[in-house]
Amino acid sequence: MIILINAYHCKLIIVHSFQVQFAYWITIAGIDGNNKVGSSSIVLSGGYVDDEDMGDVIIYTGHGGNPNGGKQVADQSWDSRGNKALIISELHGLPVRVTRGANHKSIYSPKVGYQYDGLYFVTSHFEEIGKDGYTICRYRLEKERSIVQNNDFNNETKRQQTTILRIVRDSKISRKVKELYGYSCQICNFTIAVKSVMYAEGAHIKPLGIPHNGRDKLDNLLCLCPNHHVMLDKGAFAIADDLTLIGIPGSLKMQPSHILERDNLAYHRSHVFINHE
Ligand SMILES: [Zn+2]
Numbered sequence: 032m033i034i035l036i037n038a039y040h041c042k043l044i045i046v047h048s049f050q051v052q053f054a055y056w057i058t059i060a061g062i063d064g065n066n067k068v069g070s071s072s073i074v075l076s077g078g079y080v081d082d083e084d085m086g087d088v089i090i091y092t093g094h095g096g097n098p099n100g101g102k103q104v105a106d107q108s109w110d111s112r113g114n115k116a117l118i119i120s121e122l123h124g125l126p127v128r129v130t131r132g133a134n135h136k137s138i139y140s141p142k143v144g145y146q147y148d149g150l151y152f153v154t155s156h157f158e159e160i161g162k163d164g165y166t167i168c169r170y171r172l173e174k175e176r177s178i179v180q181n182n183d184f185n186n187e188t189k190r191q192q193t194t195i196l197r198i199v200r201d202s203k204i205s206r207k208v209k210e211l212y213g214y215s216c217q218i219c220n221f222t223i224a225v226k227s228v229m230y231a232e233g234a235h236i237k238p239l240g241i242p243h244n245g246r247d248k249l250d251n252l253l254c255l256c257p258n259h260h261v262m263l264d265k266g267a268f269a270i271a272d273d274l275t276l277i278g279i280p281g282s283l284k285m286q287p288s289h290i291l292e293r294d295n296l297a298y299h300r301s302h303v304f305i306n307h308e
Pocket of ligand 1 (some may be wrong): 052217218219220221255256257258259
């Protein structure tokens, strides 16, 4: 992949729909971030004094407030499309490609030109006052290989180095079910909003992959909040054919166009919920 950047001090946050096969590259002024796309790439090119680069961990400054690429002269806003795109990447667990330029002051930067440095995940965002005295949007990015699950809880050193990230599968069809319900949970109706970015999870009734081999199709998917997603996956409740819930009170809220495959409900009841009564 070739990245062409003319301006040394431009901050590039590249928005990319993960549902299409081609990336489209837009300078920050032209970013069209919304609930469908996250940021696929960032470029560290030395334009922001607050960027901190520890190699596998980057504390990245958002876009805005320095129109000339020099000093910060205004506050940054979470409503900026590029800044919102990185929150979408965080909430959806989407990887972000990181490229470092020679002008970025870091021992990890190349001597000349630009260098692609792999995939990172946005693991948190926060706000603080930058070195120039204005509010800046901040993101913690962690390199993909540094995010590993570690069950060796006797090893304190390893535990300190480990971040466990719950990455939620987000397919095209999973986004479709979330949009169908406006990102509100089909059980509790709750919608999570983070900096005006809505979050819900696409939950498969018959689990994907071996040994269950459920399908990633609308008739096997629900739009759920994280709590109810985990409860479904772990069999804390099940769903009867009439869509009332078994194990917890209530029933599924359904859009008329959303028809569930009853075989998937039956499979979940017998293989995941495992009701022995
Ligand atoms: Zn819920």
